[in-house]
Amino acid sequence: MASRSTRPSVSFGLDRVTTPIGVALLVTDAEGALRALDWEDYEHRMRELLRLHYGAVDLSDRSAPMAMRIALSGYFDGDLSQLSAIAWRIAGTPFQQKVWNALAHIPAGTTMSYGALAAKIDLPNAIRAVGHANGSNPISVVLPCHRLIGADGSLVKYGGGLERKRWLLRHEGVQI
Structure with missing residues (x-):
């Protein structure tokens, strides 16, 4: 055995x-x-x-x-x-790490849709998987998952609550 x-x-x-x-x-x-x-x-x-x-x-x-x-x-x-x-390290699946590393390249003051991020990592049909990986991001704010929004520009899901997401985006100069 x-x-x-x-x-x-x-x-x-x-x-x-x-x-x-x-x-x-x-x-x-x-x-x-x-x-x-x-x-x-x-x-x-x-x-x-x-x-x-x-x-x-x-x-x-x-x-x-x-x-x-x-x-x-x-x-x-x-x-x-x-x-x-801020120095950071993450553990996760290769796909999660790909998504999380891409988050780090979304500039402050900008937003991106889940679909646009999926396309950016060359997986345009992985919109839901990108959303799931984003929701599993262990390093809020530093890996700016708050910068991902719905395709229609709406605020959708944030592990720390939508009010925090709204505050973070406004703090960064995003008009929402």
């Missing part, structure tokens, strides 16, 4: 940072890279995404790197370019 191999648990640090739209949860690895950013009122969802991507995860209270905290603060203070200063 073959033995089942189990992945050892992964240890990450958890920090809480107050922002204009609520308390952000920052999950970082031992090297200081961001592994998850979600909202305190969606902590259960964040923990489930971490479990799906990494297996067993141990979170312990640990301050995120000061440079990350400064960059995030700078973004919320209006310097939208600060998000690019």
